[in-house]
Amino acid sequence: MSEKPSDLIFSLDIGTRSVVGVLLKQQEDVFAVIDFEIAEHDERSMLDGQIHDVLEVSQVIRTVKSRLEDRNGPLKQVSVAAAGRSLKTIRLSLEHATPGKSLLNKDDVLSLELSAIQEAQKQLAEHHSETEFHHYYCVGYSVINYYLDGEMIGNLIDQRGSIANVEIIATFLPRIVVDSLMTALKRADLQMNTLTLEPIAAINILIPSSMRKLNIALVDIGAGTSDIALTAEGTITAYGMVPVAGDEITEALSQAYLLDFQDAEHIKRQLQTDQPVTFTDILGMEYTSSVEEMVKRISPDIEHLAEKISHKIFELNGSSPQAVMLIGGGSLTPTLPEVLAQKLQLPATRVAVRGADAIKNLVLNDSLKGPEFVTPIGIAVAAQSHPIKYLTVSLNDEEVRIFDLKKIQVGDVMLHAGINIKKLYGKPGMAISVHVNGKLKFLPGTLGEAPHIMVNGLPAHFDTVVKNNDVITVEAGRDGTSPDVLVRDLIEDIGTLDVYINEQLYSLPPLFERNEQPCEMTEKIQDRDRIQIRLPRTVQEIIIAARRTNLLETVKLSYTLNQRGKTAILRKAKLYVNDKEASLISSVSQNDRITVEEISMMEKPTLSSLLSEEELVSLSMNVTFNGMPLQLPIIKTELFVNGNPAVPEQLIEDGDSIEFKASPPVTPIFSDVFRYIDIDLGKPGPSTQMKTCINGEPAHFHSELKEGDQLELIWE
Structure with a gap:
């Protein structure tokens, strides 16, 4: 064993098809590959970059780790990357006042970068509910530009100014992706040292900042996902992902030739040669086919993969890039670079597969030159150049991992855990409304209490600084009460x-x-x-x-x-x-x-003072006759005092007996009108005829009347 394990950088690329482990050693700006190991999944325990069977994946990780340990000694910490599945991207800039007399050092710049990441977390929290945000982890970031006193600058280290500014792209993944990754590592007796995103790891070693003025697309085609990163104008402009990759081609071979998935995967790798391929299908029939014929058979699926990748590139870039770099095992799919070039309307020479041998300042052997080794090597390099480490604290008996920044405070932990700090304050008591002499008044309730915070059993506040393994408990403040007003x-x-x-x-x-x-x-x-x-x-x-x-x-x-x-x-x-x-x-x-x-x-009271108005007044119906208003009685009340007829003005003595009698209600008919009007019913002439109408319609003397009817009697 030539190197001490503590001097080595251990990285794992946990892919859908296989797990690749790499050991690197850094000497100044040069990285040397000391050892590597590959182990494939026995089962389809990962789909589209997501761990579906933690136990199976952890066993494969343990296999890779054990083989490397046999040759290099114990390994405890590892750097890993997650695929870009379901990622969210936040782009922002953050400025910070800097001392004018001292030079900025590496820690100052790193603190500024990580503070910008934390601000990105806050922005993500503002756009998502608390139950959704705490399901996301930041898994990587890239610096777009540095500024000093408003001017763009290449590097802030050893610079002096009043205001330093950094512009970053920070990426976040669902917690389920990160937690399952951490659990699998833990079961393999490994501790996560750093975490990044696969396209970040790859782009930092293949496309250095000096090349980023070109509009280049880097596509990492694995087994389950194709991760995409774009550069332009000196910076990384976007990240993206499509959930199709090499497994789509394996599935196509399996369907076309009735092959078991593992056999189809083995045959797919033989398509990179010019030799005829011999295989046996699930029915036991043996076949021999040329590579050209097999590629032609699955060409629709290759075109579908290229279509998905090109569509995502157009979506992120707005147009075709100047060039495309393909990495990952899936990039070795026959004819894929040519088909992708057609989809992007680029010359075939502008889409190329790049292997680990294209990485500058890297020493490696011939067996690691393929495109499938770019990402695992990039993960190890990213662990040194863009480290994202975590400290672990307990928040209300739940484990929370957060960036190991300087002066991490209780409030930062709550934000990262997705806790809405506003909800920790007791709600004000319900106000009540009351009308006082016709005017509306609102009476406020009592204010709610502030939350009760403890760190390691001692009273604390939101700005209390926390350390690794601290235990934080937070109790929401009690709600206020409604006002107690007399x-x-x-x-x-x-x-x-x-x-x-x-x-x-x-x-x-x-x-x-x-x-x-x-x-x-x-x-x-x-x-x-x-x-x-x-x-x-x-x-x-x-x-x-x-x-x-x-x-x-x-x-x-x-x-x-x-x-x-x-x-x-x-x-x-x-x-x-x-x-x-x-x-x-x-x-x-x-x-x-x-x-x-x-x-x-x-x-003495009068009869009218003792009886109600309804008992004294006769009820009647209002109609008109030949335009003249007329009241026709319906109910009539008769009054008696001690058996004698009486009038409303009669005085009442103590002990008097009063009676009032109401006639049954009747419905008036047309002929009743003539009892209350004076009209001559004789013919005005020998040739005239009487005509009676109600509301303009012909009627008879015995026609019943209703309230508001208009009656007419005319001679024609």
Whole structure:
């Protein structure tokens, strides 16, 4: 063993078809491949770059790791990359004030870059609900440009200025992709050192910044996905992915020749040679076919793969790029570069497969020169040039991984976990609305409490700095309550009503009504109550408020109405306001004088004062006759007192028996009109004929009438 394991960079490319492990050693700017290992999945445990069977994938990872350890010693940490499946991309710039006297160092620049990533996380949180955001991890980023005091600059290290600015593209993947990757590594006794995105890893080693002024598309065609990255004007402009790749070609061979998937995969690799291919289908029949014939058989599927890739490139780039680089095992598909060039309307020489031998500053042996080794080597290089490390903390008993930035705070952990900090604050108590003297008022509830935060059992705040393996607990603050308001709390400066009752001055307080019912001022207000607060207005209210109800003493008069016992209340005194006779409902103003004068002989009630208006008035129907309004009785009421006919003005004595009788309702007919009008029904001439109409329609004398009918009698 020539190298210590601690000096080596261990990277894994966990693909849909196989797992590739690479060991590199860095000496200044040169990377040397020390060892590598490849192991294929026995089952289809990965689809489209996503782990579907963690146990199977972890076993393959363990196999690769064990073989490398046998030759190089123990391996504990590994750098990995995730495919671009379901990625989200945020592009932004972030500026930071820098000390004017000191030079910027590598840590300053890295902190600025990672702070920009964190700002990208915040933007992602603003555009997604909290339940969705915490399912995403940042898996890589690329620096587009640096700026110093507003001017673009190639590198910030050892520069001096007032404002440093970095523009980045940060990419995020679903948590299920990252978590399944971490779980598979853990089962293989490996700890994730860094994580990146496959197109980021590849583009940084194949297309250095000096080449990025060209509009180049890099396509990493694996087994399950084809990841795409684009450069232009000196920067990486976009990332994308299509869920079709080499497995589509394997499936095409399997379908065309009735082959098991593993056999089809083996045959697909033989298509890179010029030798005839011999195979046996699932029925046991043996065939020999030329490569040209087999490629022609699956050419529609090759064209479909090229179509999907070219469509995505057009979508991301807006036009054809200047050139396309193909990497990954799927890039070796026969005729694919030529078909893709046609789809992109490029010369065939502008679409080329690039292998690991195209990587600058890399020392490797001949067995690693193929395009399938670009990404695993790129992952190892990215671990050094663009490291993204995580610290792990516990947040409410749930493990959270977050960037190992300087001064990671509790608030950062909550943001990364997708917790909506606003929801940690107790909600204000529900306000209530109340109408006070006709005016709408809103009474706010109490404020909610702030959240209770603990770090390692000690009180903390959102800006408390956390370390690896810290334990954070957060309890939401309690909600506020609805307001506890009494009627008296609504009293404004109403004052008192000063009046004289029989020459004695009274200063009377306001009266209170709640939902049109008298209430006490100590009653609790409920939502939508209608409160009336006013001074007494009538003689009766004033006498009651002044506690002089003795002045309103009455006597009872008993009588019967249609043989049912009734009682009438008679006052024993006369009322005057400012020397004018008044009643209990008479209005009173400030400083008015009320006089209550007892009477020796009470006034007797009339029949009309005891009976309702409906009992006294005959009901009738309104019609018109020849344009003249007319009322036709329907029901008529007759009045009797002690058996004798009576009129509404008759006085009633105590003990009187009152009766009223209503005739049954009748429906008037046309001929009833003549009982209430004076009209000559004789013929005006020998040749004339009588014509009767109701509402313009012919009618007879016995036709029934309705309310509002228009009657006519004419001679023609």
